[in-house]
Amino acid sequence: MNHAPVFTHHHAGRSLANSVRVLGVPISSYSRALLQTLAQQAHLHSVHVTSGQRAVSDQARIFFQKHVVEGKKASYKNPDVAKIIAHARDLRASDLSDHVVIAYLVRAIEGVHGGPQSISRHLGRSPFVEVFDVAHYSGPTTGAGRHNYMDASQAKAFLEACRKYMGFPIVRLGHSAELGFVRSAEFKDEKCFHFEVAQPAFDRLTVPNGTLNA
Structure with a gap:
């Protein structure tokens, strides 16, 4: 297991990392510090967090807007998703x-074979x-419509x-x-870097009414 420190200990390095802007969806202070360190090493001035952890109800609303209302194709590893989307479209077409x-989508996601995590x-x-x-990047993988948040050298770094x-x-x-795959824990996820970051216990606790809760 790699125990490389997340935080840059040298004062100048720490100042540079802290100057990196982490934009978009809120994340924990621990993950934010990690991203700042990674971005500083890649000579990036900012990084954009586009998606975080979400509730089933949020996923249902995403499905509804993206695949039912907008009619975009649903490409998910779990084959049951296509059936769920098709039925949701039928329900909407019947003037429900x-x-x-959306309530149907919530129930379907909660009860899907493999559990909600098999969807996302x-x-x-x-x-x-x-x-x-x-x-x-956003847009198509190649071509004029692609917009890079990181250029090729920055993404590799x-x-x-x-x-x-x-x-x-x-x-x-x-x-x-x-970008190519090297480690067994790496997998394909186009357009983004998908992170699953272990959190220290103290960073995931809240203190309502003076009581610690995970």
Whole structure:
């Protein structure tokens, strides 16, 4: 297991890492510090967190908007998703309210074979592993319509920085196929870097009314 420190200990290095802007979806302070360190090593001034952990109800609303309303193709590893989306479209076509269709999607996701995580790892429930995505590019994989959040050299440098922290605290890492795969914990996830980051217990606790709760 790799026990490389997350935080840069040298004062100048720490200042540079702290100057990196982490934009987008909120993440834990621990994951934020990790991203700042990775970005600093890749000479990035900012990184964009595009997605984090979400509830089943949030996933249902995403399905409804993206695949039912907008009609986009559903490409998920779990084959049951296509059936769920098709039935949701049928429900909406039969003039049932949006609320009813979304309620169906919630029930279907909760009861899907393999569990909600088989649809999206963002539906994980562990308080000690945070799941989030960092933008690599948007649009098509190639061509004029592609927009890079990181250029080729930055993306490669960012990946190399990530690999230093795999095992701990980066448990699993997804990234674009164009960057190549080296470690068993790496997998294909186009357009983004998908992070699953182990969290220290103290960073995942809240203190309502003076009582510690995970």
